[in-house]
Amino acid sequence: MSHSTAPARPIGPSLAAIAAISALAGSLSFAAPLAAQSGGKAFTIVESGESFGSLQDAVSQIGHSRATIRIAPGTYSQCAIQQAGMIRYQAQKPGTVIFDGKTCEGKAALVLRGRAAEVVGVTFRNMYVRDGNGAGIRLEKGDLSVEQSWFDDSQQGILTGNDPAGRIAIDKVTFSGLGTCENSAGCAHSIYIGDYGSLTVSRSRFEQGRGGHYAKSRAANNVFSANSFDDAKGRATNYMIDLPAGGGGAIRDNWFVQGRNKENYSAFIAVGAEQLMHRADGLKIEGNVARFVPGLSRQSVFVADWTGHNLAIGTNELASGLKRYEKR
Numbered sequence: 001m002s003h004s005t006a007p008a009r010p011i012g013p014s015l016a017a018i019a020a021i022s023a024l025a026g027s028l029s030f031a032a033p034l035a036a037q038s039g040g041k042a043f044t045i046v047e048s049g050e051s052f053g054s055l056q057d058a059v060s061q062i063g064h065s066r067a068t069i070r071i072a073p074g075t076y077s078q079c080a081i082q083q084a085g086m087i088r089y090q091a092q093k094p095g096t097v098i099f100d101g102k103t104c105e106g107k108a109a110l111v112l113r114g115r116a117a118e119v120v121g122v123t124f125r126n127m128y129v130r131d132g133n134g135a136g137i138r139l140e141k142g143d144l145s146v147e148q149s150w151f152d153d154s155q156q157g158i159l160t161g162n163d164p165a166g167r168i169a170i171d172k173v174t175f176s177g178l179g180t181c182e183n184s185a186g187c188a189h190s191i192y193i194g195d196y197g198s199l200t201v202s203r204s205r206f207e208q209g210r211g212g213h214y215a216k217s218r219a220a221n222n223v224f225s226a227n228s229f230d231d232a233k234g235r236a237t238n239y240m241i242d243l244p245a246g247g248g249g250a251i252r253d254n255w256f257v258q259g260r261n262k263e264n265y266s267a268f269i270a271v272g273a274e275q276l277m278h279r280a281d282g283l284k285i286e287g288n289v290a291r292f293v294p295g296l297s298r299q300s301v302f303v304a305d306w307t308g309h310n311l312a313i314g315t316n317e318l319a320s321g322l323k324r325y326e327k328r
Contacts, residue, residue: 042072055080062087071097071122079104079111086116094121094148099136101126108138108159116143127154132183135159145169153177156188162195164220173204179212179237181263187212187238193219195245195277202226209237211263216242220278222249231259232293238264243283244274246307250284258292258300265300267326272307280307286314290322301326 041051043058046068052058058069059080066086073096081104089110091097099109099122106129110119117139124136136151137144139160150173151157157175160168175190189212193199199219206214207230214229214237222243229240240256256268268290271280290302301323303313313325 040072042074042076044070044072046070054078059087073097075100077102079109081105081111082114082117084114086114088118088120089122090118091121095123095150097121098123098125101128103127103129103134106130107133108135110136111138111140112142112144113140114142116145118145118147119149120147121149123150123152124157125150125152125154127156129155130183131185132180132188133159133185134188139163139166139168141166143167146171146173148172150174151176151178151190155180155183156190156192158191158193159188160192160194160196162218164195164197166196168193168196168199168219170199170201171203175204175206175214177208177210179209179214181211181236189213189216189242191215191217193217195219197221198249199223200225204228206230206240207233209234211236211238213237213239213242215240216244217247218243218245218277220247222247222251224249224251224254226253228255230255230257231262232257234259235261236263238262239267239270241269242273243269243271243280245277246272246280246309247278248280248283250286251288252284253287254289256288256290258290258296260293260296265298267301267304268322269303271303271305271311272309273304273328276307280305280309280311282310282312284312284314286312286316288316290316291319292321297321299323304328 041053043055044051055078059082062085064084068088071091075098079102104111109124127134135156137158141163143166157178178190181187190206196219198221199217200223202225204227299321303325306328
C-alpha cells in the first residue's frame with residue numbers, strides 16, 4: 001500500500017503512526033496454519049479440559065455457562081450456533097485457525113445468540129450463502145468482542161441483528177475482500193451493525209471492498225478510532241462509514257483513502273441517510289486524514305449529513321477536492 005506525503009501536518013496522530021497501525025492490523029496473518037485436524041479433538045474447553053472434534057459439540061457442552069474454547073491450529077469446514085452462555089473462542093495461536101466456507105443456518109460460521117461471545121485470533125474466509133449475506137459472524141443478540149482476527153473474501157465480515165442493550169467491540173481486526181450488492185437481500189458490507197447500544201472499532205483495517213459500505217452501523221453510539229480505510233483496490237464500493245440511522249459517538253484519528261472504482265464516490269462518511277433512529281448531536285469527527293489515491297482528481301464530500309443535528313466536526317486533514325461538510 002502506498003502512502004504519499006501529506007500536504008500539511010496531520011491533526012491527531014501522524015500519518016506514519018496511522019500507517020503503522022494499518023500495517024499491524026494487516027500483517028498479523030502469520031504463516032499458513034497446519035493441516036486441518038480431521039481426526040483429532042481440536043476444540044478444548046479450558047475450564048474442564050474436555051476436548052471435542054466438533055466445535056458445535058464444545059459449544060453445546062458449555063450451554064448456559066461461561067467458558068473458553070481453545071482451538072488448535074487448523075483449517076476447519078465447521079460452523080456452530082451459540083444459543084446461550086458466554087463463550088470465548090480463542091485460537092491457540094493467532095493466525096493459525098481458519099474457518100473456511102462452512103455456514104450454519106445459511107448465515108455464518110458463528111451464529112451467536114447467547115449472552116456474550118469473544119472471538120480472538122481467528123480467520124474467517126469464503127463465506128457465501130444464497131441470499132448474499134454470508135458472514136464470518138452473525139450476531140443476533142448479546143455482547144460481542146472480536147480481537148486480532150481476520151475476515152477475508154466473503155459476502156460480509158460481521159452482520160448483526162438488533163439488541164439495543166448490547167455492546168460490540170472490534171480491535172485489531174482486518175476486513176478484506178468483503179461486500180456485494182449483487183444479491184436479492186440487497187447490499188452486504190464489511191461490517192453491518194443493527195440497532196445496537198454501542199459499537200467501538202479501533203486499530204483495525206478495512207480494504208479491497210467488493211461493494212456496499214466498509215462499515216455500516218445503526219447503533220445508538222459509534223466510536224471509530226485509529227483505523228485505516230484503504231479503498232485503493234476496492235471495486236464498486238460506496239461510503240467508508242455509513243451511519244444511516246444517525247447516532248452519537250466519535251470518528252477520530254482514522255486514515256481514509258478513496259479509490260477510483262466506486263459505485264458512489266459522493267462522500268466518505270454519511271450520517272442519517274435512511275430512517276433516523278438516534279440523535280447525532282455531538283458526534284465528534286476530528287483528527288482524521290482523508291485523501292484520494294495518487295493521481296486521482298475528483299470532487300467529493302468528507303461528511304454528508306441528512307440529520308440536521310448538531311455534529312461536532314473538528315479539524316481534519318482533507319485532500320484537495322474534498323469538501324469538509326455538506327447538508328443533504
